Amino acid sequence: MTDGSPRRDTDLAPHELRILAAVDRERSFTAAASALGLTQSAVSHAVRTLEGRLGAVLFDRGRHGARPTPAGERAAAHARQVLRLLAALPAEVREASTGEVTGRPVVAAFRSAAAQLLPAVIAGVTARHPGLAPQVRIVRELGPGTAGEVADGRADLGIATVDPAAGPPPGLVVVPLFEESYALVHPAGHTRPKELPLVDWDENCSSYTRSWWSEQDWLPPATIRVEDDTVVLSLVAQGVGMAVVPGLSLLGAPPGLAVTDLGPRPPSRRIGYVTTPALARTAAVRALVRELRSAPLPAGLAAVQRPSRSPS
Amino acid sequence: MTDGSPRRDTDLAPHELRILAAVDRERSFTAAASALGLTQSAVSHAVRTLEGRLGAVLFDRGRHGARPTPAGERAAAHARQVLRLLAALPAEVREASTGEVTGRPVVAAFRSAAAQLLPAVIAGVTARHPGLAPQVRIVRELGPGTAGEVADGRADLGIATVDPAAGPPPGLVVVPLFEESYALVHPAGHTRPKELPLVDWDENCSSYTRSWWSEQDWLPPATIRVEDDTVVLSLVAQGVGMAVVPGLSLLGAPPGLAVTDLGPRPPSRRIGYVTTPALARTAAVRALVRELRSAPLPAGLAAVQRPSRSPS
């Protein structure tokens, strides 16, 4: 049932996958070639034969370079996933043979998590496994966000906000780890913070706070939208407005801020990790997840009950 | 960034992974070779270079063949995963490029929906996607009903009656599609149908008609309960009683029946589809849902306003 494609001769070799990914990223054959240390001709030939084998045009060639078609995008994303898994293999073998955990897993995280959560995790995991050198990749939690990074093979592990209502995206494993409450920040010393405009930022998936807002009789007089939660905080610190921000964003906030609880049932969001089933079994990712679980919680975070594994 | 492990010379090619998997499975170089249509020598060479590249002994060679070491087992398991992922790539590209959807999705539906609603959908979707072969599974809408089939992984898509009051069950997506009115059926030519006993059936979740009944001053003299709506109709056709049935059940009714409207505000129920978030993203399920939406409405059904998608 999973089948359905006519058996082609050969399957795609790693270097072909790499070419695919490079062209997709660089949007140009020549750029991809030089990025890979190859000739433009090699890339051209490779893409050509690939397209023949897959029976689809993968890139629209034009004067402006090579734009991936929908098929090309899918192919490149899939290729990156395969490459990622492939890259994990040597480390796996090494771990099984010498018991040593190695590798350079890429962790994608949104800014505040990378800043407040990951340092302890990275420190802990490298202390435990000297051969492990995690790479952190900061990604805005917009659109596909960190989960998209994992899905597209650009990361092994993603730290993401988890919407418990939405099911996991296909092919990904999502596990909630922490629950994080939002709090009200306003300029220290301001007498009536509620009369200030609300400062919000793009990444703040307002769905987490929406239900809370709907229960309030208070509506902010205006909304200022900025790019980043750090900008939010500095604006608030300068007295421009107030904001409702999650706990992680508050850590490392500039001075001049006052924080007010949002009552007994503040809005909250969940933070967890995202990976693929295959990568979840690798020693490197397991070590990272274990460290994430055992790392000391920053203030404002609460561990989420660990769901017991249901027998399949 | 696309990188992941300390730079080895080359990374493992698919045929090497295949050899790894085959030797692990066959526990013999020669057997693996013949299974792959290769020479024993080729396998030997390949394993040798692999071991060199990975820096670990993968198989214990002995008189009885080749036994995988722990490292070899991990390597083979990982290799199989990579191969599986790799195998999925062509189908994915094909789907994205030609829009050709393949697969054998299972659709669970209650009888009348399967009989009146699905034929057009199946016909339409297979016409549009020759590679798609949906399976219909008729389920009595009792207890967990079609939603239960989806929740238990026995179906990809369920056609269910939707109670707008009840929230969606955890882990499922429920989307209403049609509104269907109930009507009164009675034997054709009967002078006083309201004096006949009411024929009802198990699946008829009376909650949809209850509020209507409570507004009537008319109460049927007796109730006959049967198993199935087709039985209801044939009993009514034989003059045994009258019944209040939804529009879908009326289609394809036996002759000898008269249908009477139940006034300006007849009881009604909603029919929609049920699936999981993950399945909702698959091309097969999406194609089916699209077809459900665009299929011509059988008489007696009205489309439900399509709720707009909230941004994530």
Add this chain to the structure above:
DNA sequence: GCCTTTCCATGAATCCTGTTCATGGACCGG
């Protein structure tokens, strides 16, 4: 013990194919 069988190992030869080289064509901006 010898001989046979069944494993895997190994070096040289072969064939395949990925890559480069050296072009050519299409298009855009001065």
Add this chain to the structure above:
DNA sequence: CCGGTCCATGAACAGGATTCATGGAAAGGC
């Protein structure tokens, strides 16, 4: 109209995967 910048293409090259033809080692039969 002329560089400049893309990608395409055919022929030549080079590297490596595979085969061929061996050899060594161990186990079982006699």
